[in-house]
Amino acid sequence: MESFAELPVEEKFKIVSGFLLESPPGEVNEVYNDLKVLMGDEEEFERGIKPALQQHNNEQYIVATLPEKNNKVIVSKYGQIGEIEDDLYLDPRSQQTFKFEHVRHTVTDVQPYPVDSAIEPLRAAIDTAIIEYVTDHYPNGVSSVYSTDDNSTLSITIVDNKYNPHNLWNGRWRSTWVISPESNELKGTIKVNVHYFEDGNVQLNASKEIEITASPNSEEPADKAKAYAKSISNAEDEFQGSLNESYIDLSENTFKGLRRALPLTRHKLDWDKILNYKIGQELANKAT
Template identity: 35%
Template sequence: MSADKALGSFIESAPPGELADVTKAIKSILENDNVDAKLAPAFQQYNEEQFTTTKLPGGATEVLVSKHNSLGDGRYYDVETQSSFDFDHATGKASAVQSFVLESQHEHLVKSLVKSLATHTSEHYPKSSHGVFPTADDSSLAILTVANKYSPANYWNGRWRSSYIYNPSSSSLAGSVKVDVHYYEDGNVRLLTNKEVSLSGVSERDVIRQIATAEKKYQEDLNKAFAQLSEGAFKSLRRQLPITRQKIEWEKISGYNLGRDIGGGRR
């Protein structure tokens, strides 16, 4: 593997909200602050795959960046704000905002789905960004949602991403839901999940409802899996008596501090 590819792999695997930290670490290791040009392709791939969000100058809401709303040459567009913008993949900043008019045979459907998707995300996510964009051949629509929650003071960051392709001609809806959570207090634990979704016979008016149903079920499945960890995997990970010499109350596992209470950390 070449040096550039090795550096790029570090960028592409950066946990949510920690891209700047990973970049800083790379520069420190190389003792070189001028590697942004080499990392540019990796920055772009990371931002587009992770649905990185950015605020437009003078705007209050955050719009997302993806391959589906790319205009090429580092420029992207947003349907709701009817604008296009330049995006600096290294700094995460948007600039040069201009008005943008969507040209698509599905223009009315795009606007309808954006409105319904906005309602869905506001009901189910404390803070999120979303978008609906025609695919390159204008035959289908990409429906994207990203919800980030960063808490570095408490040593964790997380991201929810959902991406679907809806084909109006075949009434098919296919995509995936990805969850990425990193917890790093006195340890390094990362959750990476990928749930595939594939549905047929989905009418245009039923698209967002089907997405909401699939995502609700997945959230419930994750909650059940976490609840089962206390009686299964968590018990097998550690001895009955940790360093503190006190038995762990497994029914209260969700309230423990991973590093301090279970591992006997310094804090």
């Protein structure tokens, strides 16, 4: 079997790109730096890894901050303008475009991008309603609402990150909702990723696809937006509740069925003490 160093460059980038795309929440920089050392050639690595880094940032809803208004916007395919190589994104809230540097997460070349769309009043109303919902339910949540070119659908993206590396865990919540205003149908995808790495490496990846229909009181943008936000809130509350129930069941039933909570002695094993006994025994054997 060939070693990593002997592989063709294309095969190397295929491998390291896979590692990068599977980076746990908040840890992509550490993975990126380790992969750079593994590849050796820094300039070649930065050129070759860029497509995977762009894909990662788009899929993981990395948050960009526009400098002048300090406005936060989610980097995703929904706000992408032109080809992915252009690194050009839209902030529909401030009606501006910007270039996003995917390695350092910096924003440059901010330009006005006036929106002339019949669906803009509804998009803006939904944006306001979702901001209120996210503020109430997510400690560090960010949201963006986009309309399509043909005005047939609107897309809502929500992300909240909780990074706690000092306590050895990081987590991310992402949800996406695509709305058809004519039918008031919402199609959503919720994804939760948590990485716990105290004395081990445990990852939680949970996701759910949801289809619901909202019932607005009227066709007014504010009424429709309020109904959409309420439907999203109910669906996400239900998903979070089901997660909580699942982990209670895992703790109380599933894990107990896999192994004993304590050995037969009913006392936890002190592995450090056992190691010291073993070292002491080895020294005693050498002395004799």
